[in-house]
Amino acid sequence: xxxxxxxxxxxxxxxxxxVVFFLWPFLQIAWLAFTTEGGFTMxxxxxxxxxxxxxxxxWNTVILxxxxxxxxxxxxxxxxxxxxxxxxxxxxxxxxxxxxxxxSDLAAGxxxxxxxxxxxxxNSMLVGLGVVDKPILFLGYQNxxxxxxxxxxxxxxxxxxxxxxxxxxxxxxxxxEYYEAAEVFGAGPWKRFVKVTLPMLKPSIQTAMILRTIAxxxxxxxxxxxxxxxxPVLVGETFNxxxxxxxxxxxxxxxxxxxxxxIAATLVFLRVLRTPKGATL
Amino acid sequence: MSGAVATADKPRAVSDIGAAGxxxxxxxxxxxxxxxxxxxxxxxxxxxxxxxxxxxxxxTGVPSFDMGSIQFFLxxxxxxxxxxxxxxxxxxTMILSIAIGAPAGYALSRFExxxxxxxxxxxxxxxxxxxxxxALPIAVMFIRIGLDDTPIGLALVHTTLAIPFAVLxxxxxxxxIPLELEEAAWTLGCNRLxxxxxxxxxxxxxxxxxxxxxxxxxxxxxVFAASVLTVQNRTLTAFLLQSLSVSPLHxxxxxxxxxxxxxxxxxxxxxxxxxxxxxxxxR
Numbered sequence: 209x210x211x212x213x214x215x216x217x218x219x220x221x222x223x224x225x226x227v228v229f230f231l232w233p234f235l236q237i238a239w240l241a242f243t244t245e246g247g248f249t250m251x252x253x254x255x256x257x258x259x260x261x262x263x264x265x266x267w268n269t270v271i272l273x274x275x276x277x278x279x280x281x282x283x284x285x286x287x288x289x290x291x292x293x294x295x296x297x298x299x300x301x302x303x304x305x306x307x308x309x310x311x312s313d314l315a316a317g318x319x320x321x322x323x324x325x326x327x328x329x330x331n332s333m334l335v336g337l338g339v340v341d342k343p344i345l346f347l348g349y350q351n352x353x354x355x356x357x358x359x360x361x362x363x364x365x366x367x368x369x370x371x372x373x374x375x376x377x378x379x380x381x382x383x384x385e386y387y388e389a390a391e392v393f394g395a396g397p398w399k400r401f402v403k404v405t406l407p408m409l410k411p412s413i414q415t416a417m418i419l420r421t422i423a424x425x426x427x428x429x430x431x432x433x434x435x436x437x438x439x440p441v442l443v444g445e446t447f448n449x450x451x452x453x454x455x456x457x458x459x460x461x462x463x464x465x466x467x468x469x470x471i472a473a474t475l476v477f478l479r480v481l482r483t484p485k486g487a488t489l
Numbered sequence: 490m491s492g493a494v495a496t497a498d499k500p501r502a503v504s505d506i507g508a509a510g511x512x513x514x515x516x517x518x519x520x521x522x523x524x525x526x527x528x529x530x531x532x533x534x535x536x537x538x539x540x541x542x543x544x545x546x547x548x549t550g551v552p553s554f555d556m557g558s559i560q561f562f563l564x565x566x567x568x569x570x571x572x573x574x575x576x577x578x579x580x581x582t583m584i585l586s587i588a589i590g591a592p593a594g595y596a597l598s599r600f601e602x603x604x605x606x607x608x609x610x611x612x613x614x615x616x617x618x619x620x621x622x623x624a625l626p627i628a629v630m631f632i633r634i635g636l637d638d639t640p641i642g643l644a645l646v647h648t649t650l651a652i653p654f655a656v657l658x659x660x661x662x663x664x665x666i667p668l669e670l671e672e673a674a675w676t677l678g679c680n681r682l683x684x685x686x687x688x689x690x691x692x693x694x695x696x697x698x699x700x701x702x703x704x705x706x707x708x709x710x711x712v713f714a715a716s717v718l719t720v721q722n723r724t725l726t727a728f729l730l731q732s733l734s735v736s737p738l739h740x741x742x743x744x745x746x747x748x749x750x751x752x753x754x755x756x757x758x759x760x761x762x763x764x765x766x767x768x769x770x771x772r
Contacts, residue, residue: 216602218593219596219597222590226649226652229646229648230620230649233623233626233627233630236629237623240625290518305521305522307525310706310756312712312726312748313710314712314729315745318742318748319532322742327544328548331546332546332550343546422616428713436734443713450625456625463619463625
């Protein structure tokens with residue numbers, strides 16, 4: 209075995225695996241969504257978009273992502289800045305901040321259910337403080353916006369950690385000479401953050417935003433745990449069409465919509481947060 | 490790695506901000522820690538309370554250390570089997586993703602060859618895709634070849650989720666071992682395999698273990714594909730999701746705790762590698 213063929217042999221299992229379980233199913237989804245009995249059709253997309261639930265579902269998903277992801281960026285930047293200033297307690301605090309990273313979205317949903325359900329901790333606190341007389345049914349269809357807020361909080365709680373981890377690793381790559389130089393020229397902490405940290409972090413911010421936005425479009429278990437089917441989202445509807453309505457073609461069309469907005473968001477972030485040539489470290 | 494992060498970014502030490510600023514800073518730190526820890530604590534309170542207390546109102550926020558909810562959960566039909574399935578699928582995912590991902594990571598870190606860029610592209614592409622949705626056509630494929638509703642079938646799909654991470658993490662780990670060490674072993678009479686076994690493997694083992702644990706966690710936490718691909722052999726996540734609308738609150742909370750506890754342990758075990766793998770994987 210020489211070093212010409214060895215790398216290919218080493219890569220072969222992973223390549224075969226990704227072709228069989230990634231590229232091939234992807235082609236099948238496209239096939240399912242665009243064909244009927246072998247011929248090309250847009251019928252499944254029409255069925256999907258014609259359903260009264262489609263547009264509310266679509267906007268719920270997009271608006272959730274549009275609220276959650278920017279807030280996560282701000283929170284993660286704050287957390288990363290805090291971590292950067294710590295000395296002895298750094299590792300402990302960092303571990304605490306990263307805990308939610310390992311938790312399932314379903315677990316996060318259940319955790320926030322403990323807070324928001326009718327006999328839950330939020331109601332206990334509100335009644336205890338005398339804000340309300342009796343517990344409120346937060347997670348009912350009458351209070352759709354509360355479910356929305358609960359989902360946002362659960363998502364912020366669970367998935368900000370991954371953004372923070374990416375940003376903290378990115379900050380570690382910024383040479384400290386840059387900060388020293390900025391300080392020599394009289395830049396205060398805020399100015400250093402805006403003029404040094406943020407521009408230098410751009411590639412990390414880009415990665416984090418792409419990763420998080422795609423994941424935000426896939427939101428599913430959190431929503432089911434907190435609101436059942438009251439607040440429909442795209443992946444939930446995909447599931448619904450596949451199993452409850454038994455229409456695999458429409459489910460595939462939904463999957464392609466999620467894929468399309470994921471790719472669109474990726475392209476937007478690649479363009480908006482691009483690093484100019486020659487400006488990399 | 491974490492040492493490098495600590496020294497490279499030091500805008501200003503806490504000590505030279507004023508007392509008021511310092512107070513605000515630490516208040517912020519405490520607040521952020523509370524934001525992460527309090528919800529987990531509240532889940533623990535509910536899990537360690539009797540079923541009656543879970544639905545009672547108002548809540549005290551202090552656990553009674555009653556094992557009623559946990560006993561109910563463990564004796565509930567299908568729970569133990571679901572737990573076992575979750576462990577089985579996660580272990581299979583762990584083995585598969587390392588067995589398949591680590592050689593690729595090694596090849597990427599040690600060789601220059603035509604097609605390398607294409608492979609990297611393929612791996613990076615998977616991250617721009619909502620992967621769990623691919624379970625839909627795979628379900629049909631599995632029925633055809635008899636892998637439907639089996640732990641190994643689900644593990645294959647979870648491996649697809651874990652492989653990009655396994656490749657990128659092992660790539661960064663192997664890249665951290667100087668090639669000179671391997672070359673030294675070759676000059677001392679080892680062949681490539683022996684050099685790998687005796688020199689590289691002991692050095693990378695902790696990192697490989699971390700990425701294996703990470704793969705376990707990915708599988709353990711995954712909901713959508715698990716729900717699509719299993720019917721009789723449900724994993725814990727699929728089981729909980731399916732029973733959300735019909736099961737009593739104390740079952741849901743105990744189930745949530747069962748999902749959280751292993752994840753907490755695993756994140757603790759791999760905390761050292763968390764930053765190393767993202768710092769490099771992200772460029």
